[in-house]
Amino acid sequence: MNAVAFEPWLVCGSGHPGRDVGFLEQMRFLVGYAILAPSPHNAQPWYFRALKERIGVHIDRTRVLKFCDPHDREATIGCGCAIFNLCLAIRHFGNAAVGELLPDAAQPDLLAAIGIGDRRNADHECNSLFEAIPKRRTNRLKFETRAPDAAFLEKLEQIARADGAWLHVVRGRQMRHALAELIAEGDRFQWHDVRFRRELAGWVHSNRSDSHDGMPGYAFGHGDVQSLLDPFVIRTFDLAERVATRDLDAAEHSPALLVLGTAEDSPRSWLHAGRALQHILLQAAAGGLSCSYFNQPLQVDALRPKVTAVIGRTGHAQVIMRMGFGGEVRPTPRRSVSEVIRP
């Protein structure tokens, strides 16, 4: 295993470079927090560029999953998560975060231009979310049966609303079962298709890989030997029934099952969904809670509208996740700041 790929997670131990250093130095420091965001298959579909005194956050379309994310929707959500971290770091270090989403219609890859505003003291909430940045992980392993507090889930619903999205807490056995069935249907649709398996296999690595992106086998609870075989097994075998049965059970028994959505379905709303998602994930991490995803039916165009139908919401579902109390999991690799900043 290459320790360099995990160094980005140590960023929170390093001190702020100070206010006297130039903008580029400050940008390098702040981007160190943005890159800890989650992204589909850990493809990290972003790059950053200085735009006068702003940090330009760009989508890297060469890193979008062609099969699972044909409209670049999930990659844009991942970039929204990175933008949330960036703004949070600016605020934590004592400034307002200023700027706009999609600032230039002629440059659709430029998703945000974020600047360092006036001095402003960070409040307790900001600092606690900031401290959760390096603790957050996707946890696909078993959760305890106890559910998150109802008041905490209500707070998450409010957070989503304030961030321009909605969060639906799936309640009742019937609705849970209907959503779990859709998740299993998404699994079957994807695993039957060799293009899905090839794409996934390309991002799943052995536990000892030197890669700075993708998902090591341990992220799925696999040991070193199994992780060596994972890419071959995924590419070669149609595991649809096994995966669908596992996910149906996991979704039905999730301590909390949540759907994040938006009223519109545009790049701007995907960015709103991404900011809301990261806000929720950091609140969860700060409260000792873990999350993982069941986005399969949202990655299949024919199934996606059925998700809002079963939960009785209007608008567009963006992310399906479970939340609960899980054990420790290891971080996944990241590309370094130098690899994601372009001149």
Ligand SMILES: Cc1cc2nc3c(=O)[nH]c(=O)nc-3n(C[C@H](O)[C@H](O)[C@H](O)COP(=O)(O)O)c2cc1C
């Ligand atoms: C928009 C989005 C969609 C995702 N969809 C899935 C998914 O369907 N299944 C899954 O297991 N993980 C999913 N993930 C989690 C990523 O695989 C994970 O963030 C990445 O591997 C990095 O690991 P980390 O979150 O532990 O840092 C998704 C993440 C994002 C941001």
